[in-house]
Amino acid sequence: MVNVVFYGTPDFAVPALTRLLDSPHRVAAVVTQPDRGRGRGQRVSESPVKRTATARGARVLQPERLGDGAFFATLSALEPDLAVVAAYGRMLPDAVLAAPRLRTINIHPSLLPKYRGAAPVQRAIIAGETETGVTIMRLVREMDAGPTFARRTRPIAPDETSDVVEADLARLGADLVLEVIGALEAGTATERAQDHAAATLAPRLSREDGRIDWRAPAVAIHNRVRGLHPWPHASAVLDGARYLIHRTAVAALSGPDAPEPGTLVEASGDRLLVATGHGGALAILEIQPEGRRRIGARAFLAGRRWSPGRRFDTVSA
Numbered sequence: 001m002v003n004v005v006f007y008g009t010p011d012f013a014v015p016a017l018t019r020l021l022d023s024p025h026r027v028a029a030v031v032t033q034p035d036r037g038r039g040r041g042q043r044v045s046e047s048p049v050k051r052t053a054t055a056r057g058a059r060v061l062q063p064e065r066l067g068d069g070a071f072f073a074t075l076s077a078l079e080p081d082l083a084v085v086a087a088y089g090r091m092l093p094d095a096v097l098a099a100p101r102l103r104t105i106n107i108h109p110s111l112l113p114k115y116r117g118a119a120p121v122q123r124a125i126i127a128g129e130t131e132t133g134v135t136i137m138r139l140v141r142e143m144d145a146g147p148t149f150a151r152r153t154r155p156i157a158p159d160e161t162s163d164v165v166e167a168d169l170a171r172l173g174a175d176l177v178l179e180v181i182g183a184l185e186a187g188t189a190t191e192r193a194q195d196h197a198a199a200t201l202a203p204r205l206s207r208e209d210g211r212i213d214w215r216a217p218a219v220a221i222h223n224r225v226r227g228l229h230p231w232p233h234a235s236a237v238l239d240g241a242r243y244l245i246h247r248t249a250v251a252a253l254s255g256p257d258a259p260e261p262g263t264l265v266e267a268s269g270d271r272l273l274v275a276t277g278h279g280g281a282l283a284i285l286e287i288q289p290e291g292r293r294r295i296g297a298r299a300f301l302a303g304r305r306w307s308p309g310r311r312f313d314t315v316s317a
Contacts, residue, residue, distance in 0.1 A: 001025055002185050005080040005100065008049045009033045012166055013086035015174035016107055017049055020084065021056050023178060028078040033089050034062045067093045075099050082184065084177060085139060086170075097139055102184050104139040107173040109166060110202065111151055112137060113194040116144035117202035121166045124156070124202070125227035128219065131155050132165065134173040136180045138191060145199070147191035149180045159249075161229040210235045210244075214262035214314050218250045218280035233288075236262075237313040246286035246294050253281045262312040270298035274312065 002025045006017055009032050020027050030053040035044050046054075053060050063071040072095060083104040085092070097104045110120035112135040117123070124132045133153035140146040152172050156165055183189035210232045212221055225234040225248045233244040251273055258279040259265060265281055266273040272284040288294040 002102070002181055003028050003079065003081045004181070005029050005031060005075065005078060005083045006049075006086075007031045007083060007088040007092070008086040009047045009089045010087050011048045012109070012170045013049050013088075013107075014052050015170045016084065016086045016177055017052055019174040019178055021058065023181075025181060027058050028080055029059045029061050029075075031061045031063070031088070034064055066090060066096050072096065072099070082181065084181070086173065086177075091143075092139060094141060097141075105149065105177070105180065105184075106137050106139045106144075106146070107177050108135045108137060108144055109133075109169040109173065111135060111153065112144060112148055113196065113199035115202040116199055118204040120202040121169065122162045122202070122205055122227045125160070125162050125165065126224050128223045129156055132169070134169045134176060136173070136177055137194075145194060145196065147193050149183070149189055149191060150176055152176050159226065161226045163230050205232055207232045207235075212236045212245065212312070213277075214274065214312055215277040217278045218276040218282045221276055221282050222248050222250050235290075238310065242290040244288040244290065244294070245284055246288060248285060249283045251281040251283040253279065260311065262314050264306060264308050264310045264312075267301055267306040267308060267310075269301070270296065272297040272301060272306075 004020060004025050004027050006020060006027055008017060017030065030049060032047045032049045035046055037044050050060055061071070061074065075096065076099060080100040082102040083100045085104060086107040092104065108120065110124060111133040115124055121132065131153055133151050135148050135151040137148045138146040154168060154172065180189060205228070210228050212224065212234050225245050228234050229246060233246065235242055235244050253265065253275065259275040261275055261277045263275045265275050272287070274282050274284065276282050284297055286294055286296055287300050
């Protein structure tokens with residue numbers, strides 16, 4: 001039996017925590033972010049990890065600062081063999097990383113060394129990757145740069161969105177981290193250094209990432225829509241109004257001449273077709289006027305007189 005301290009906050013971390021709580025190992029404490037105000041009303045709510053831990057009777061710690069002496073004293077008193085991290089949301093100080101006897105391991109949703117950072121699933125989909133995976137690694141001071149123990153791959157389907165892929169990687173990671181813990185307990189785990197020269201970064205997303213550049217190829221815009229779902233969403237502006245683009249499909253133009261990127265080619269029935277770069281077109285299947293609900297193209301067009309020839313704004317170069 002391994003005495004584990006678990007660090008995690010969002011939904012991604014819940015499968016791993018649940019698997020640990022169901023395993024023969026002992027979860028000495030669950031460390032998660034302090035309760036925060038969320039949404040428009042800034043209503044204070046608990047993290048998914050805290051809700052899961054509380055429901056299972058696990059001890060929950062929510063330090064404001066991991067470098068605080070009081071937290072480190074509490075951590076040391078737990079005498080952990082191992083710490084497991086899954087999307088905790090903060091960097092762990094060196095002393096905290098080194099506190100467990102077997103140190104600290106992390107569940108990272110990419111095939112390291114590719115996509116180090118806060119948004120690996122989203123960035124992989126935006127880049128058009130057809131495969132991703134999850135890696136179990138040892139945490140070190142440099143972000144996502146520690147030696148790896150194991151990884152598992154999965155394909156990315158052409159229309160899958162980041163929330164679907166991330167949820168599946170969370171499940172794969174939960175299974176894989178239990179295998180690695182078993183190997184660490186048995187003394188059979190092996191580490192492999194990452195090829196740092198092959199590393200790529202996956203920086204945190206912002207609303208600005210959502211702005212569609214219609215000059216890009218249709219498939220690249222489609223990948224951006226998928227990668228930015230469910231947040232911050234791809235977006236476009238027409239006549240000063242902002243629209244969130246939820247679901248799209250790559251389409252083809254029927255005429256011999258390619259309209260300017262961003263031009264509405266069709267806008268009737270359930271066909272909302274926009275010209276893109278490289279002579280392509282993108283069908284918008286679900287759209288949301290900012291501040292309103294998400295609807296399909298047919299319902300959207302039923303209440304609007306959009307005609308071919310109008311243009312969405314293009315992003316400045």
